[in-house]
Amino acid sequence: MHEVSIAQSILDIAITECRKAEYKRINSISLRIGKVSGIKVQSLLFAFDIIKIDTIAHGASLLCEEGPVAGHCHECHNNFAVASELILACPECGGTRFSINGGRELDIVEIDVD
Amino acid sequence: MKVKVVRRILEANEKIAEENRRLFKEKGIFTINLMSGPGAGKTSLLVRTIEALKDKVSIGVVEGDITGTDDAERINALDVPVVQINTEGACHLDANMIREALDEIPLNDIRLLFIENVGNLVCPAEFNVGEDMKAMVLSISEGDDKPLKYPLMFQESGALIINKTDLLPHTDVDMEKIRRNALSLNSGLKIFKISCRTGAGLPDWTNYLTTLLAT
Ligand SMILES: Nc1nc2c(ncn2[C@@H]2O[C@H](COP(=O)(O)OP(=O)(O)OP(=O)(O)O)[C@@H](O)[C@H]2O)c(=O)[nH]1
Numbered sequence: 001m002h003e004v005s006i007a008q009s010i011l012d013i014a015i016t017e018c019r020k021a022e023y024k025r026i027n028s029i030s031l032r033i034g035k036v037s038g039i040k041v042q043s044l045l046f047a048f049d050i051i052k053i054d055t056i057a058h059g060a061s062l063l064c065e066e067g068p069v070a071g072h073c074h075e076c077h078n079n080f081a082v083a084s085e086l087i088l089a090c091p092e093c094g095g096t097r098f099s100i101n102g103g104r105e106l107d108i109v110e111i112d113v114d
Numbered sequence: 115m116k117v118k119v120v121r122r123i124l125e126a127n128e129k130i131a132e133e134n135r136r137l138f139k140e141k142g143i144f145t146i147n148l149m150s151g152p153g154a155g156k157t158s159l160l161v162r163t164i165e166a167l168k169d170k171v172s173i174g175v176v177e178g179d180i181t182g183t184d185d186a187e188r189i190n191a192l193d194v195p196v197v198q199i200n201t202e203g204a205c206h207l208d209a210n211m212i213r214e215a216l217d218e219i220p221l222n223d224i225r226l227l228f229i230e231n232v233g234n235l236v237c238p239a240e241f242n243v244g245e246d247m248k249a250m251v252l253s254i255s256e257g258d259d260k261p262l263k264y265p266l267m268f269q270e271s272g273a274l275i276i277n278k279t280d281l282l283p284h285t286d287v288d289m290e291k292i293r294r295n296a297l298s299l300n301s302g303l304k305i306f307k308i309s310c311r312t313g314a315g316l317p318d319w320t321n322y323l324t325t326l327l328a329t
């Protein structure tokens with residue numbers, strides 16, 4: 001629901017980094033968005049396309065890579081990464097004592113600039 | 115030309131949340147970020163909690179709503195410091211809104227600060243504001259399928275207050291299912307069953323708060 005403010009943060013960070021590296025134009029911004037980050041990619045792209053107008057990122061696209069939900073099982077000691085959003089048991093052994101350590105990322109990974 | 119940046123998109127919020135957290139710590143304030151879907155009973159719970167504890171603990175409240183001052187007025191009637199934030203459309207409170215609101219709260223005189231978030235079962239759980247703990251209210255009338263449909267808030271919260279238990283006889287809600295599924299998402303969750311209407315179960319909650327503050 002707050003994709004507009006997320007899009008604004010992406011734009012702000014990318015513009016700052018582009019200027020810092022002394023480039024003039026942003027062609028694309030690569031993101032890593034965890035499966036359970038709560039962000040709807042479609043809404044994010046929509047918001048970004050509106051706010052980028054009149055900035056050095058006006059021609060930029062967002063490239064989104066989805067991060068899996070990752071965890072560690074305290075019963076079979078396996079690390080796991082799955083595409084499903086909701087994990088109620090370890091996908092390896094079915095155990096219920098596990099911790100989730102990935103899937104909520106909302107990161108900028110790389111920008112392509114000229 | 116590609117430039118590696120690796121930055122968290124929400125880093126600006128995290129940084130301010132950290133500053134708020136440091137300020138709370140310095141002032142000796144325990145802060146609870148209270149979340150729920152619209153109308154689950156956050157303000158009712160605050161009113162009940164303040165009535166029960168205000169002679170023993172100095173309490174302050176930050177009220178977050180999209181618009182209006184109704185909730186702050188309900189708290190103000192109890193004679194505790196309260197400040198209303200209007201998010202003007204935003205679906206959650208963020209750390210910067212809290213930082214600005216803190217100017218209006220006598221931080222030196224407060225031991226327990228409640229932040230009532232915007233009524234929304236999703237977004238508030240995604241933003242830290244510098245709180246010591248998140249707590250959530252789920253009301254019986256919302257149904258027993260909510261933990262698995264809106265897992266994040268259950269995963270982020272330290273306490274789950276199940277409110278409106280007086281309505282149980284009028285619904286087909288399976289209380290045990292709520293408890294089981296909430297615990298499967300977050301085994302450390304403390305669960306309280308209360309009714310702000312009748313007052314049932316409230317002492318469990320207020321005793322828990324008193325114990326938290328004593329440690
Ligand atoms: N039957 C019953 N009604 C309740 C109970 N607690 C609250 N209510 C009613 O539920 C409605 C919403 O309560 P609020 O305390 O305003 O809920 P809220 O979560 O603060 O609402 P928002 O701030 O608008 O999201 C009010 O009409 C309350 O009187 C309860 O335990 N039982």
Ligand SMILES: [Mg+2]
Nearest residue numbers: 156157185230
């Ligand atoms: Mg309220």
Ligand SMILES: [Zn+2]
Nearest residue numbers: 073076090093
């Ligand atoms: Zn396992």
